[in-house]
Amino acid sequence: MTKHTFEEKLDIVSQVKKGKPILRISRELHIREGMILEWVRKYDLYGESGLLKQPNVRATADFKEEVVRTVLEKGVPLVQVVLQYGVSKSALEDWVRLVRVHGYAVLHQQKYRERPPKDMSRSKKHEPETELEKLQAENARLRAEIALLKKVTALVKEREARERMSGQKPSKN
DSSP: OOOOOHHHHHHHHHHHHTTOOHHHHHHHHTOOHHHHHHHHHHHHHHGGGGGSOOOOOOOOHHHHHHHHHHHHTTOOOHHHHHHHHTOOHHHHHHHHHHHHHHOTHHHHSOOOOOOOOSOOSOOOOOOOOSHHHHHHHHHHHHHHHHHHHHHHHHHHHHHHHHHHHHTOOOOOO
């Protein structure tokens, strides 16, 4: 989704106001007709300030209920409610759909987003304190090192055996 500057929106609205068809502007600039129409409506309702980016507002349950009641009970068209309350059309459609299925109570239910615990990093390594713990830690590290060397040796021998079977000389790497 491309963001359009205030100047671009104002220029497009002025073209519409001068009588240029929205469909032609839409095709020339590759912008949805609905978007242009929304800009024109905002301009008509709020003037140039309607074309400025609006801050995101966190909708409370009461606000959502008021907006949905405006649509469902008063029969105000969605487009008009979107302009009047400054909510996104998709959010309003979601709220209306939820209320039609589950009733107004669904708007007041808390929706907790699952967030991962703050500390997702690896656990801090326990520093050995006593001499015994230090020796045990070193012993474990050496065992892991030996196991790794055994695996590498086995892989090298396996590769050399395969090369002998295919008639190639083993590489010196």
